[in-house]
Amino acid sequence: MITTYIGIGTNVEREKHIRAAFVELTSLGRNLALSPVYACESFGFDGSEFYNMVVRVDTDLNLFELSQVLKQIEIKWGRAADAAKFQDRTLDLDILLYGNEISQKKPLVPREDIFKYSFVTQPLYDLDPQLVIPNDGRTVEQILETMSDVDSLKKSIFNFSW
Template identity: 50%
Template structure:
């Protein structure tokens, strides 16, 4: 089993899509952990605010199967196959880490978003503060403490009515 970290984001019917993604991701592994949900302003374009979070779980799926599964989930939940970066989306699922794998081919691991976006790093710091990023001697908590970019981001209390679980 490999521990993987996935970022989730949505700014179209965001409660529905984040909840649906979590439900689907729970089918892919065990020992599922999830950060709080954060609301963030879009980066690089104008549009509705996003809901973002990070989940971690252990999976027996290979990296390529996991990547294909996430892309299929995005399509199943309404993301256009030719969707561009920096636009509104129903669901965005990105592999941040896959065990200790480091690679420069797609998917690039560790994903650079860990270092660039508060909406990835803060939620990740909640569930794995002592984790060291492969190829980096710093922990996630250290990276978050050193994070200097101003990005509007705040935790929200979201309650999913179907399950009555608060995230």
């Protein structure tokens, strides 16, 4: 089994889609762990506030299979197959890390969003602050310390329980 970290984002019917993502991800493996849910402004476009979180799961799927399954889950829950990057979305599922694997072709891992966006890095930190990012050598905590927008995140009042 490989431990993978999956970022979840939604700004359309947020509670419904965060719950749906969790239910769907339970079928991908075992030992699921959930970060808190964070609310943050949309980035790159003018849209509704997002909910973001990260799920850690141990899976037997290979990287390509996992990527395909996540894409199908997104489509099942209303995301257009040809959805643009910066727009409202029902569900966005991104593989952030896949064990210690490094991939320069899609899906790219580690995902660059870990280094760019606190709404990805903070929930990853909540799950495993001392996790070392492959091909970088820094821990999640060290990366988070370099981010200036962490204070703009707020834990959601939405209490996600399973």
